[in-house]
Every structure is written in C-alpha cells, then in structure tokens.
Amino acid sequence: MKQILLIEDDVTFSNMLKKFMERHKYIVDVSYNISGANNLLKSNNYDLIFTDLRLPDGDGIALLKQIKQEQNLTPVVLMTSYAEVATAVQAMKQGAFDYISKPFNPNEVLEVITNALEIKENKDVVTKQPAISKKTNENSDFVTGISAASKTLNEYIHLVAPTNMSVLVTGESGTGKEVVAKNIHLQSLRKDKPFVAVDCGAIPKEIASSEFFGHKKGSFTGAVQDKIGHFEAANGGTLFLDEVGNLSYENQIQLLRALQERKIKPIGSSTEINVDIRLVTATNENLLEVVEKGSFREDLYHRLNEFSIEVPRLKDRNDDLILYADFFLNKANKQLNKSVVGFSKEVLTIFQNYEWPGNIRELSNIIKRATLLTTGELIEVNALPNKFFKTTEVKTFSENFSTKENEKELIISALEKTDYNRTQAAKLLNITRKTLYNKMKLYEI
Numbered sequence: 165m166k167q168i169l170l171i172e173d174d175v176t177f178s179n180m181l182k183k184f185m186e187r188h189k190y191i192v193d194v195s196y197n198i199s200g201a202n203n204l205l206k207s208n209n210y211d212l213i214f215t216d217l218r219l220p221d222g223d224g225i226a227l228l229k230q231i232k233q234e235q236n237l238t239p240v241v242l243m244t245s246y247a248e249v250a251t252a253v254q255a256m257k258q259g260a261f262d263y264i265s266k267p268f269n270p271n272e273v274l275e276v277i278t279n280a281l282e283i284k285e286n287k288d289v290v291t292k293q294p295a296i297s298k299k300t301n302e303n304s305d306f307v308t309g310i311s312a313a314s315k316t317l318n319e320y321i322h323l324v325a326p327t328n329m330s331v332l333v334t335g336e337s338g339t340g341k342e343v344v345a346k347n348i349h350l351q352s353l354r355k356d357k358p359f360v361a362v363d364c365g366a367i368p369k370e371i372a373s374s375e376f377f378g379h380k381k382g383s384f385t386g387a388v389q390d391k392i393g394h395f396e397a398a399n400g401g402t403l404f405l406d407e408v409g410n411l412s413y414e415n416q417i418q419l420l421r422a423l424q425e426r427k428i429k430p431i432g433s434s435t436e437i438n439v440d441i442r443l444v445t446a447t448n449e450n451l452l453e454v455v456e457k458g459s460f461r462e463d464l465y466h467r468l469n470e471f472s473i474e475v476p477r478l479k480d481r482n483d484d485l486i487l488y489a490d491f492f493l494n495k496a497n498k499q500l501n502k503s504v505v506g507f508s509k510e511v512l513t514i515f516q517n518y519e520w521p522g523n524i525r526e527l528s529n530i531i532k533r534a535t536l537l538t539t540g541e542l543i544e545v546n547a548l549p550n551k552f553f554k555t556t557e558v559k560t561f562s563e564n565f566s567t568k569e570n571e572k573e574l575i576i577s578a579l580e581k582t583d584y585n586r587t588q589a590a591k592l593l594n595i596t597r598k599t600l601y602n603k604m605k606l607y608e609i
C-alpha cells in the first residue's frame with residue numbers, strides 16, 4: 165500500500181483528510197509541523213507528501229525547497245486557501261507536483277493522488293514534468309482552468325468534440341470562443357485536418373459567397389485568378405464561423421444550402437465539389453432574439469445549434485484568474501524578452517475586484533502592457549492603466565462620433581479604451597461592427 169505524509173496543523177481538518185485517504189487504502193502519517201515532518205521523513209520512504217502552506221514553524225514552500233535540495237523525488241502537493249493560490253503557482257515553478265485549494269472536492273483529492281503516484285512510478289518524469297502542465301498547457305497555448313465553470317466547459321468540449329455535431333459557441337467578447345472552437349477541433353477525429361477560422365463580421369456581403377465557396381478566374385471583375393473558398397480549404401476538417409449573426413440574409417441561405425447538400429459550387433464553375441466539414445460557429449449576441457426579430461433564419465439557427473456551449477465570463481471564473489494571469493505573464497516574458505516573476509498583492513487584489521468587461525483578451529493585453537513597463541521582479545500597481553482607478557466617461561464617444569469629425573482619432577480612442585475589442589468599440593461608437601471594420605479599413609487602422 166502507498167504511504168502518504170500529511171503535514172497540516174488544523175487537527176480537525178487533518179483527521180478528516182487522513183480518514184478519507186485511509187478509506188481509499190492509503191497509509192497516512194500526520195505531522196502538525198515541519199520539525200515533526202522532518203523526523204518522519206528521516207525514517208520513512210513516502211510515496212507522496214501533502215503539506216499545508218502555512219505551518220506553525222515555517223511554510224510549505226521552505227519544506228518543498230528542502231525536499232528538492234535533498235534530491236528526494238517524492239512528489240509534494242501543497243494545500244492552500246483560495247487567497248494563497250498565487251503563492252502556490254510560484255511553488256509549482258519550484259517543483260511542487262501540484263496544489264489543491266481548500267475547500268477540497270474529494271474527487272479532486274483522489275485525482276491529484278492518483279496522478280502524483282503515477283508520475284512517481286517513473287521517477288525521470290517527476291523532475292521534467294511538473295503538474296502545472298495539466299492546468300497550463302503552454303504547448304497548446306491554452307489554460308484549462310480549475311474553476312467549476314471551466315470544468316463544466318471542458319467537459320462539454322470533451323463530450324461533443326468526437327462527434328460530428330454542429331456546435332454553436334456563445335459568450336461575451338474576449339471569453340475565448342475561438343479558443344474553444346479550436347479545442348473542439350483538436351480533440352476531434354479531424355484534428356490532423358485543417359481548422360479554418362472565418363470572421364463573418366469582417367466579410368462584406370457582396371464578396372461573402374466568393375469567400376465561402378471560391379471563384380474561377382474571370383467570373384467577375386476583379387477575379388484575376390482562381391480562388392479556393394473557406395469550405396474547400398476546410399475540407400475534411402473544421403470550419404469555424406465567428407460572429408455568424410452578422411451574415412446577410414442572402415448569405416445565410418447560401419450557407420444553409422451548402423450545409424444541407426454538403427456540396428459547393430465556386431462562382432463561375434460548373435462543377436460541384438463534395439465537402440466534408442464539421443461546423444463550429446460563434447456569436448456574442450443572443451441569436452434566438454435575432455431569429456425572433458426575423459433577421460436570422462430559424463432553420464439555419466437549428467442547423468448550427470445541434471449542441472451549444474456557453475463560454476463563461478472571466479468574472480465568473482474567478483478561481484482561474486491567477487492561472488490565467490500567470491500564463492499571460494509567462495507568454496509576455498517570452499515575447500518581450502523579460503523576466504518578471506509575478507504580481508504584487510495589491511495588483512492581485514485589484515484584478516480580483518475588477519469586472520473584466522473585455523474578459524480574457526483584456527487580461528492578456530493588460531498583462532502584456534504591464535510586463536513591458538515593469539523593470540523590477542513584480543508587476544506593481546503603477547504598471548496598470550488608469551481605467552482601474554477611475555470611472556470612464558463613455559457617453560461622449562457616440563455623441564462626438566455622430567458629428568463625423570476626427571473619426572479616425574475617435575475610432576482609435578474607442579479601440580484603446582476597449583483593449584482592441586472591436587465589438588465593444590463598435591458599441592461605444594454606436595455603430596455596427598461591420599461599419600467599424602469598413603472605417604478601420606478606410607483609415608488604415
């Protein structure tokens with residue numbers, strides 16, 4: 165039977181955890197402090213160490229460092245309170261196998277134990293593969309998250325990915341709808357085939373059918389060569405249509421026909437091409453309301469919505485905030501060739517109290533900017549933009565915009581104010597997303 169050392173000074177809690185582990189057939193020794201743990205470590209060869217972060221005679225991180233210095237390969241799991249997750253993430257960098265935040269979910273405890281013991285079987289892997297890769301998979305540029313909302317989201321992705329169902333991904337701007345679509349593709353049987361992402365909000369309706377289905381050279385003025393459309397480019401793989409609610413009625417009919425017949429005909433061609441695509445679409449508006457208003461076809465809506473996934477707001481994934489912050493900090497460090505270590509406590513408090521209207525995209529932008537401005541080890545409050553400290557006056561935008569003076573400046577200013585979130589910038593300017601795209605093109609922004 166596997167042996168676990170549990171270091172926890174809260175007697176009631178440690179007794180409860182010990183009993184829970186014993187019920188699952190582990191042998192458990194408990195110590196209420198570090199010195200007691202050191203004595204036990206001298207005379208036992210544990211398979212796993214569970215330690216609280218704060219102990220009466222020191223902290224779990226110091227114990228972790230000591231264990232690593234002694235070349236002891238026993239995996240160490242830190243137990244933290246929610247407020248200490250930032251410290252735990254730092255501890256992971258120093259070699260902790262994983263951390264688990266209180267209050268515990270029994271299944272989570274068992275999962276951590278099983279994973280840790282599995283890794284211990286292959287000692288080489290222990291040092292090379294800290295468990296943070298489970299939560300922050302830098303290779304796929306994706307944070308899985310630990311919050312309840314993220315767990316549900318990941319379960320849905322996992323369930324629907326291997327099917328061929330059309331998925332409608334909803335959620336506010338910047339929540340990661342495209343990332344979800346990409347993950348559905350990567351977890352599907354089509355993963356080795358193309359993933360083609362198309363922003364429907366950016367395609368003028370006149371050229372949409374050529375964009376979707378392609379054209380033959382000379383089929384219309386400007387068709388100087390043959391062009392493959394998105395359907396053909398995605399053949400065998402996944403076609404992701406972002407902002408699908410922006411498609412014109414005529415384009416909706418064309419899309420519906422292509423989906424029903426699974427065949428497309430490039431403009432100017434007489435030959436039909438069979439296409440096998442899995443369709444994932446996204447929208448940040450309530451598409452059912454648009455259907456009720458009559459500007460989105462109901463039959464198309466049902467075809468797109470064989471399964472729907474709602475991506476939660478960042479504010480509703482508070483438990484993930486620090487994981488995301490850490491992920492974007494690492495990314496920014498790499499991109500900007502910096503080595504900022506973390507965030508000051510004040511910054512983390514500000515982050516936790518902020519609403520994040522631009523969601524994950526806003527967090528990523530703010531951290532990149534702050535990393536650039538930081539010369540010390542930690543991102544401090546003075547590296548954050550003013551919007552965290554004052555209420556913004558947004559009304560003036562639409563008023564000024566309607567005068568059509570300084571349009572370019574106003575557009576740039578609205579984009580900056582919304583962290584380049586075009587949907588929100590368009591709202592701020594009181595124009596449609598399509599108009600914003602056209603104006604951005606006009607002013608070469």
Ligand SMILES: Nc1ncnc2c1ncn2[C@@H]1O[C@H](COP(=O)(O)OP(=O)(O)OP(=O)(O)O)[C@@H](O)[C@H]1O
Nearest residue numbers: 305306307336337338339340341342343448524525
């Ligand atoms: N789970 C995640 N892990 C890492 N980065 C993420 C994750 N989710 C989103 N992001 C990042 O957040 C940003 C916004 O994500 P994405 O473009 O997918 O959002 P969206 O909901 O499609 O936005 P919009 O509605 O404006 O099109 C991107 O830079 C993306 O890489």
